[in-house]
Amino acid sequence: MTQPKQQFAQTILENMHSAVLVINQDLCIEYMNPSAEMMFQISRARAKMRSIEELIIDEPGFFKRIKTSLQTQHPFSAFEDDLMVRTGQSLAVDYMASPIDYVDCRQCLLLEFVGRGRHRKMAQEKHLLNQNEASRSLLRGLAHEIKNPLGGIRGAAQLLEKKFSNEQDREFTQVIIREADRLKQLVDRMLGPGDIPNKSQLNIHQILEHVRNLVQVEAEHVHFVADYDPSLPDIYGDESMIIQAILNITRNAIKEVPEDGEITFRTRPLRNYTIGDNTYPLIAKIDIIDNGPGIPEDIRENLFLPMVTGHAEGTGLGLSIAQTLINQHNGLIEFTSSPGYTIFTLLLPLHTESE
Numbered sequence: 342m343t344q345p346k347q348q349f350a351q352t353i354l355e356n357m358h359s360a361v362l363v364i365n366q367d368l369c370i371e372y373m374n375p376s377a378e379m380m381f382q383i384s385r386a387r388a389k390m391r392s393i394e395e396l397i398i399d400e401p402g403f404f405k406r407i408k409t410s411l412q413t414q415h416p417f418s419a420f421e422d423d424l425m426v427r428t429g430q431s432l433a434v435d436y437m438a439s440p441i442d443y444v445d446c447r448q449c450l451l452l453e454f455v456g457r458g459r460h461r462k463m464a465q466e467k468h469l470l471n472q473n474e475a476s477r478s479l480l481r482g483l484a485h486e487i488k489n490p491l492g493g494i495r496g497a498a499q500l501l502e503k504k505f506s507n508e509q510d511r512e513f514t515q516v517i518i519r520e521a522d523r524l525k526q527l528v529d530r531m532l533g534p535g536d537i538p539n540k541s542q543l544n545i546h547q548i549l550e551h552v553r554n555l556v557q558v559e560a561e562h563v564h565f566v567a568d569y570d571p572s573l574p575d576i577y578g579d580e581s582m583i584i585q586a587i588l589n590i591t592r593n594a595i596k597e598v599p600e601d602g603e604i605t606f607r608t609r610p611l612r613n614y615t616i617g618d619n620t621y622p623l624i625a626k627i628d629i630i631d632n633g634p635g636i637p638e639d640i641r642e643n644l645f646l647p648m649v650t651g652h653a654e655g656t657g658l659g660l661s662i663a664q665t666l667i668n669q670h671n672g673l674i675e676f677t678s679s680p681g682y683t684i685f686t687l688l689l690p691l692h693t694e695s696e
């Protein structure tokens with residue numbers, strides 16, 4: 342009877358969003374759940390029986406409190422604390438420590454961490470999705486209003502052209518037709534891809550290598566680094582759409598990097614990750630990192646809106662299109678940027694079967 346109960350408890354623990362750790366009297370890790378693996382960027386196999394001092398560094402106050410709690414058996418909690426983890430990242434967390442009797446009645450400490458940053462990020466991600474949806478519906482309305490009269494103008498110019506016998510007069514109608522076509526093309530690009538994704542199982546690393554081969558020819562000065570996690574399963578998506586999205590982001594990075602520029606393609610799995618209103622058990626995280634000057638401050642807020650560009654010759658459509666393509670796969674593109682270090686992150690849910 343106890344076996345199913347234990348399994349049930351285990352399932353709950355493994356699926357919790359809070360990071361859960363159990364440490365013993367020597368501060369060594371006895372257990373960690375998948376959210377803790379994600380938070381501390383270490384697999385439980387590697388973390389097992391290592392000291393928590395290897396995961397969280399330079400935090401004497403934190404260690405003093407957990408040692409006291411282990412000795413006195415008193416629980417404690419801390420809110421809005423910043424902890425430095427071994428990757429050098431600072432984590433904004435709330436955490437609770439509760440003394441427990443663990444396997445074989447040993448006195449251990451149960452530590453629960455909730456990332457405050459994650460909640461803020463979830464709100465930002467939802468904002469990105471809503472922003473893209475709002476701009477798309479505005480564009481659809483506008484495109485309809487532009488394309489209808491544009492068709493009329495083009496048709497009338499063609500009729501007029503037939504009436505002109507003189508070559509010079511025809512040049513004027515040709516200008517009208519050419520410009521009407523150009524405007525229609527622009528509106529179509531702004532509308533973005535209208536096709537329904539044609540999905541199949543795809544190896545994301547093959548796609549990244551394909552993009553790298555494509556762009557390396559255009560940008561010989563750029564050094565490409567591949568940092569792939571080979572354990573990442575196939576994604577289920579439309580190959581040409583995903584290539585297009587990665588290409589748009591990579592081409593932007595190429596434009597920005599210096600002479601000896603470096604672009605890194607990095608892949609990692611993420612577990613139990615929420616995008617918008619849905620939580621997915623497994624997500625492919627694809628980072629495209631460059632060492633360019635960073636995204637201009639004044640366009641960051643609306644970067645994924647159409648026509649937002651930092652270049653006089655840019656149309657500002659590349660990122661808007663990429664975002665739409667990835668949204669069509671229930672995924673999301675986000676970014677962080679500072680001088681010398683810009684990351685665009687594609688988050689793609691991994692589906693094992695067709696939707």
Ligand SMILES: Nc1ncnc2c1ncn2[C@@H]1O[C@H](COP(=O)(O)OP(=O)(O)OP(=O)(O)O)[C@@H](O)[C@H]1O
Binds near residue numbers: 640661683
């Ligand atoms: N990796 C990056 N580093 C710095 N700035 C970037 C980076 N990626 C994008 N940007 C900025 O974001 C702007 C918008 O990019 P987006 O791809 O949407 O449009 P664009 O490149 O200007 O035009 P196009 O429609 O031809 O792609 C760019 O003009 C550039 O200023």
Ligand SMILES: [Mg+2]
Binds near residue numbers: 589
């Ligand atoms: Mg671009």
